[in-house]
Amino acid sequence: xxxxxxxxxxxxxxxxxxxxxxxxxxxxxxxxxxxxxxxxxxxxxxxxxxxxxxxxxxxxxxxxxxxxxxxxxxxxxxxxxxxxxxxxxxxxxxxxxxxxxxxxxxxxxxxxxxxxxxxxxxxxxxxxxxxxxxxxxxxxxxxxxxxxxxxxxxxxxxxxxxxxxxxxxxxxxxxxxxxxxxxxxxxxxxxxxxxxxxxxxxxxxxxxxxxxxxxxxxxxxxxxxxxxxxxxxxxxxxxxxxxxxxxxxxxxxxxxxxxxxxxxxxxxxxxxxxxxxxxxxxxxxxxxxxxxxxxxxxxxxxxxxxxxxxxxxxxxxxxxxxxxxxxxxxxxxxxxxxx
Amino acid sequence: xxxxxxxxxxxxxxxxxxxxxxxxxxxxxxxxxxxxxxxxxxxxxxxxxxxxxxxxxxxxxxxxxxxxxxxxxxxxxxxxxxxxxxxxxxxxxxxxxxxxxxxxxxxxxxxxxxxxxxxxxxxxxxxxxxxxxxxxxxxxxxxxxxxxxxxxxxxxxxxxxxxxxxxxxxxxxxxxxxxxxxxxxxxxxxxxxxxxxxxxxxxxxxxxxxxxxxxxxxxxxxxxxxxxxxxxxxxxxxxxxxxxxxxxxxxxxxxxxxxxxxxxxxxxxxxxxxxxxxxxxxxxxxxxxxxxxxxxxxxxxxxxxxxxxxxxxxxxxxxxxxxxxxxxxx
Numbered sequence: 001x002x003x004x005x006x007x008x009x010x011x012x013x014x015x016x017x018x019x020x021x022x023x024x025x026x027x028x029x030x031x032x033x034x035x036x037x038x039x040x041x042x043x044x045x046x047x048x049x050x051x052x053x054x055x056x057x058x059x060x061x062x063x064x065x066x067x068x069x070x071x072x073x074x075x076x077x078x079x080x081x082x083x084x085x086x087x088x089x090x091x092x093x094x095x096x097x098x099x100x101x102x103x104x105x106x107x108x109x110x111x112x113x114x115x116x117x118x119x120x121x122x123x124x125x126x127x128x129x130x131x132x133x134x135x136x137x138x139x140x141x142x143x144x145x146x147x148x149x150x151x152x153x154x155x156x157x158x159x160x161x162x163x164x165x166x167x168x169x170x171x172x173x174x175x176x177x178x179x180x181x182x183x184x185x186x187x188x189x190x191x192x193x194x195x196x197x198x199x200x201x202x203x204x205x206x207x208x209x210x211x212x213x214x215x216x217x218x219x220x221x222x223x224x225x226x227x228x229x230x231x232x233x234x235x236x237x238x239x240x241x242x243x244x245x246x247x248x249x250x251x252x253x254x255x256x257x258x259x260x261x262x263x264x265x266x267x268x269x270x271x272x273x274x275x276x277x278x279x280x281x282x283x284x285x286x287x288x289x290x291x292x293x294x295x296x297x298x299x300x301x302x303x304x305x306x307x308x309x310x311x312x313x314x315x316x317x318x319x320x321x322x323x324x325x326x327x328x329x330x331x332x333x334x335x336x337x338x339x
Numbered sequence: 340x341x342x343x344x345x346x347x348x349x350x351x352x353x354x355x356x357x358x359x360x361x362x363x364x365x366x367x368x369x370x371x372x373x374x375x376x377x378x379x380x381x382x383x384x385x386x387x388x389x390x391x392x393x394x395x396x397x398x399x400x401x402x403x404x405x406x407x408x409x410x411x412x413x414x415x416x417x418x419x420x421x422x423x424x425x426x427x428x429x430x431x432x433x434x435x436x437x438x439x440x441x442x443x444x445x446x447x448x449x450x451x452x453x454x455x456x457x458x459x460x461x462x463x464x465x466x467x468x469x470x471x472x473x474x475x476x477x478x479x480x481x482x483x484x485x486x487x488x489x490x491x492x493x494x495x496x497x498x499x500x501x502x503x504x505x506x507x508x509x510x511x512x513x514x515x516x517x518x519x520x521x522x523x524x525x526x527x528x529x530x531x532x533x534x535x536x537x538x539x540x541x542x543x544x545x546x547x548x549x550x551x552x553x554x555x556x557x558x559x560x561x562x563x564x565x566x567x568x569x570x571x572x573x574x575x576x577x578x579x580x581x582x583x584x585x586x587x588x589x590x591x592x593x594x595x596x597x598x599x600x601x602x603x604x605x606x607x608x609x610x611x612x613x614x615x616x617x618x619x620x621x622x623x624x625x626x627x628x629x630x631x632x633x634x635x636x637x638x639x640x641x642x643x644x645x646x647x648x649x650x651x652x653x654x655x656x657x658x659x660x661x662x663x664x665x666x667x668x669x
Binding site: 023066067084085100103106107108111112116119123124131135269 | 436438463466471473
């Protein structure tokens with residue numbers, strides 16, 4: 001315990017580690033502060049109309065189907081519709097009919113909406129007798145916000161590797177590595193301390209971030225905690241490996257960057273583009289961060305479908321990476337003895 | 340003086356080769372182009388699919404947006420994605436069935452869309468006022484973003500790692516006693532980085548936009564890339580000379596990458612309305628770059644005056660900092 005205190009003290013002095021610790025927390029606060037409305041409005045239909053040139057009823061009807069922005073002149077409206085960063089549909093009214101115009105570079109969804117909107121507007125007059133069944137949403141999270149939260153949490157968990165990797169590299173550069181070899185300290189206690197360093201850093205940073213931006217049911221807290229602990233442990237092992245392989249600060253930072261990109265990008269890509277029944281999706285469990293990503297995403301959406309495979313994959317990763325590291329350590333120890 | 344300059348150029352060029360600067364740029368070019376051509380250019384979103392359960396065949400003319408299903412269970416399962424709209428025609432009164440997506444307006448529109456399909460009239464053609472197709476828009480948009488990111492974050496890091504290496508080797512100390520003007524020391528680095536960034540810009544634009552579109556856009560794009568490259572190289576130079584070690588520099592880099600470029604991307608990409616973003620200097624550089632790719636070049640004179648002023652100011656600051664560092668090194 002006393003030794004761990006010294007380790008934590010040296011991490012506390014490292015500005016890069018402190019920044020790494022607080023980065024997810026700051027992003028978590030930013031996500032929380034960004035009002036849900038501003039994030040939701042991105043995926044809503046967006047209509048642009050001319051001020052005072054449309055009936056109040058029509059504006060109200062458009063407002064029920066999406067956000068409505070009013071412009072003073074046609075030139076301004078056309079410029080807003082043409083802006084490549086928006087998916088805005090321009091709507092003009094002549095008598096009781098409406099006409100629409102778009103830029104032509106919109107997603108297929110918005111193109112179809114623009115094409116069919118005048119017809120749908122006309123339909124509201126001649127209503128059919130239809131039973132409307134709307135099952136309410138299980139959670140009020142919008143998908144973009146959930147995605148941002150999960151990305152931040154996964155980054156927080158796997159950033160744990162920075163703490164022990166930077167600590168080991170720093171010791172290497174200062175020559176403390178050689179002092180460690182003559183100190184009366186066993187290799188296993190050294191590894192335990194260094195692993196705990198990454199583990200504690202990753203876990204605490206993730207838990208603070210989660211407290212800020214995640215609201216979940218009580219029965220989901222335990223599996224959520226399990227995912228955090230397993231991921232932080234795997235990340236701490238990665239940190240040990242990075243510390244072992246890098247010979248300087250520059251290469252260490254490069255390794256951490258590559259690892260973060262490798263752990264962040266594929267799960268997002270697979271989650272968004274590949275159906276979860278496909279083989280490619282199942283293969284993505286080969287990356288520990290994918291299991292974490294799918295598990296946390298499921299919990300945020302109030303489901304538990306991907307929870308068991310995620311926990312099983314994370315446990316397997318934890319065991320395999322531990323064995324791998326032990327094997328590497330033994331081999332490098334033998335090599336050193338031979339020298 | 341010019342002989343000294345050409346020697347400095349040669350030395351910096353060799354440093355860039357040995358620092359694997361060009362190899363890194365080539366790798367990023369392949370990575371970006373692969374992503375743009377195989378993934379981003381094809382991104383699209385389909386309209387809400389309509390699933391129809393119609394055992395008696397009451398809806399004869401089925402539009403292209405409809406998928407027929409055999410049972411009520413299949414209909415419920417298909418609608419579980421909170422995106423699809425279900426129509427059940429097994430009872431006397433038609434039923435529109437769906438799971439809320441959590442957004443009131445979108446749900447309202449989905450219901451109206453289901454009704455329109457039931458009406459059977461979803462024809463129409465909206466007027467197209469723009470010049471781009473979706474694919475070309477995707478290509479222009481993402482190429483602008485990748486180029487901006489490459490020039491701000493990656494180029495900045497490249498110059499700094501080169502300068503730190505020189506610092507470690509004691510080059511700055513040696514330059515203090517050489518009969519070479521200190522401005523030339525900065526100029527040779529700037530010129531090389533500018534040239535390599537411009538070549539990178541040309542390759543990235545031609546590969547991802549196609550030759551004819553690239554030629555149209557390239558003049559404006561090269562101008563913006565040049566401005567950005569000069570500013571970022573000077574900022575990188577200033578930080579690398581001023582900060583004592585690479586660790587502190589990487590800290591600064593992390594802050595730059597996360598807090599400076601992310602809001603700019605969010606505001607530029609999603610059309611989010613933030614009033615404060617106009618005070619963010621990088622936002623204007625990003626918008627000018629994007630405008631150049633979309634053939635709507637930035638024409639505001641104050642923007643160019645501010646850019647020129649910034650470049651001169653940064654150059655003078657770098658010159659002074661280098662002088663001070665050389666004096667410190669003795």
